[in-house]
Amino acid sequence: GAVVSQHPSRVICKSGTSVKIECRSLDFQATTMFWYRQFPKQSLMLMATSNEGSKATYEQGVEKDKFLINHASLTLSTLTVTSAHPEDSSFYICSAIRPRGGGEKLFFGSGTQLSVL
């Protein structure tokens, strides 16, 4: 079963509104979560690293005031797309590291398709 839950799976909003996407680790505590963006038929682009209890680390070129990340607990990170515009339409995916004996594994949420009208 899924180990990382992402919600909503699809959202349509009007230009200028804000949209919040949630990412939850279901059966483990994730001190670090990652947010990716994916355009159609393209690879995943890392947007930011979300750290529990501290500020997120953004990749070069990603506007931190545009994409607000909050990692308030060890099982929840949220991405808020503020004042969304059509160019923000994309597939957003979160991932979390699940510690395991002998190594760690990264698991992904099911993604959120954002469409801004």
Place this chain on the structure above:
Amino acid sequence: QQQVKQSPQSLIVQKGGISIINCAYENTAFDYFPWYQQFPGKGPALLIAIRPDVSEKKEGRFTISFNKSAKQFSLHIMDSQPGDSATYFCAAKSGGGADGLTFGKGTHLIIQP
């Protein structure tokens, strides 16, 4: 600078055949190499992963071959089935888990019945 180069971009294989996808990396600090399978509209799912201390890892029909000196790794899908049709991404990362993955550009695999 693309740190993980993946090929081919698309691949068509007959049912029962072997699908082979290749990746090459540049950063010698990478120490974890996973492969992900993604179906349309879904998030990537971890398929199989390898670390540089082994040259091959097999899980069911899926095998990773790793060549540390050449900085290359590949995914082999044996007895390919139509249900394997998906986009496959190789990835790499370094460090103790604090860094995100660097992805290849993906391979769109089609298995013909």
